[in-house]
Amino acid sequence: MRLDYLAHGVYPIAPTPFFPDGAIDGSSIERLCAAYIACGANGATVLGIMGETQKLEPAEALKVATCFIEGMGTLPVVVGISAPGFAAMRSLAHTVMERGAAGVMIAPVPALRTDEQITGYFRQAVEAIGADIPFVLQDYPLTLTVQMTPKVIRQIVEENPSCVMLKHEDWPGLEKVSALRAFQAEGSMRPISILTGNGGLFLDFEMERGANGAMTGYAFPEMLVEVVRLQKEGRRDEAHDIFDAHLPLLRYEQQPGVGLAVRKYVLMKRGLLASDAQRKPGPALSPLARTEVDYLMARVAARDSRIRLYVQG
Numbered sequence: 001m002r003l004d005y006l007a008h009g010v011y012p013i014a015p016t017p018f019f020p021d022g023a024i025d026g027s028s029i030e031r032l033c034a035a036y037i038a039c040g041a042n043g044a045t046v047l048g049i050m051g052e053t054q055k056l057e058p059a060e061a062l063k064v065a066t067c068f069i070e071g072m073g074t075l076p077v078v079v080g081i082s083a084p085g086f087a088a089m090r091s092l093a094h095t096v097m098e099r100g101a102a103g104v105m106i107a108p109v110p111a112l113r114t115d116e117q118i119t120g121y122f123r124q125a126v127e128a129i130g131a132d133i134p135f136v137l138q139d140y141p142l143t144l145t146v147q148m149t150p151k152v153i154r155q156i157v158e159e160n161p162s163c164v165m166l167k168h169e170d171w172p173g174l175e176k177v178s179a180l181r182a183f184q185a186e187g188s189m190r191p192i193s194i195l196t197g198n199g200g201l202f203l204d205f206e207m208e209r210g211a212n213g214a215m216t217g218y219a220f221p222e223m224l225v226e227v228v229r230l231q232k233e234g235r236r237d238e239a240h241d242i243f244d245a246h247l248p249l250l251r252y253e254q255q256p257g258v259g260l261a262v263r264k265y266v267l268m269k270r271g272l273l274a275s276d277a278q279r280k281p282g283p284a285l286s287p288l289a290r291t292e293v294d295y296l297m298a299r300v301a302a303r304d305s306r307i308r309l310y311v312q313g
Contacts, residue, residue, distance in 0.1 A: 012215075014036075015051060015260065031271070033068060045080065069096070077102055104134075136164070195213050196215065200214055218250055264276035298311045
C-alpha cells in the first residue's frame with residue numbers, strides 16, 4: 001500500500017512509548033495501534049516531532065517504525081524521516097518502505113528562509129530518497145520557523161509528483177487551505193491530500209475549508225474521527241458540538257513545552273501507555289497540572305460518554 005492524493009480521514013501522530021528508564025515500550029505500541037484501529041483511524045504517522053524522534057538512535061527509530069507498521073496491519077503508516085542531512089533521510093526512507101511503510105514525511109530544515117531555498121531543498125530531498133517514494137510535505141512554521149506561502153507549496157507540489165499530501169499546521173492557516181484548494185479548482189495545482197495538525201485545534205473549520213482530515217495526536221482520536229465523519233456527512237452542528245466538548249482539554253494539551261507530557265499522561269490513564277515517561281530531557285507534569293487534566297477529562301466526560309470510563313474513581 002502506497003500513499004496517494006486520495007488519502008483522507010485521521011492519521012494519529014503516534015507518541016513513542018518509553019519506560020521510566022528510557023527504554024522503548026513495545027507493548028504500549030501494540031496497544032496504541034489496536035486503539036487507533038478500533039476508533040476508526042485511517043492510518044497512523046510515526047517519528048514525527050511529537051514522537052521524540054530527535055532522542056532516538058537510528059536503530060531505535062527503525063525499530064519504532066517497524067513496530068507501528070506491523071501493528072497497524074493493512075492500514076497505511078507514514079514515517080517521519082526529517083534529518084539534518086540527506087544521507088540519514090535516504091537510509092531510513094528506503095528501509096521503512098521495504099518494511100511496508102506507505103510513505104514518508106519530510107519537514108524543511110529551520111535554516112531555510114527564501115522561496116528558492118525552500119523549493120530547492122525539497123527538490124534535493126526527493127533526489128536523495130528517490131522520486132518513487134510518496135512523501136508528505138510538513139508545513140509547521142510555528143516550530144520549524146520556515147514560512148511556506150501557498151504559492152511555494154504549489155511549486156513544490158508541481159515540481160515533485162511524489163508529493164501526495166500536505167500536513168498543514170500553519171497558525172493561523174485557514175486561508176492557506178482555501179488558497180490551495182482554489183489553486184486546485186482553477187487547475188494550477190494538481191490534487192493533493194491535505195491533513196491538518198496543531199493538535200486538532202482548528203479541525204472544525206479546517207474541514208469546512210477543504211481539508212481531507214487530520215494528522216495530529218490528540219489523546220482522544222475518537223473525537224477527531226467523529227468530527228471528520230460528521231463534516232463529510234454535512235452534519236455541521238453535530239461536528240462542532242462534539243468538537244466544542246473536547247476543546248478545553250484540546251487547548252490544554254496544546255501548551256508549548258508540556259503538551260506531550262499532557263498527551264502521554266492522558267494516554268496512560270486510558271491504559272494505552274504503561275508510563276507517561278518521556279526520554280530525557282523532557283518535562284514532567286506537576287501534581288497540580290495532573291489534577292487540572294483530571295478535572296478537564298471529567299468535564300469532557302460529562303458531554304462525551306466514551307470518556308467516562310477513564311475518569312471513574
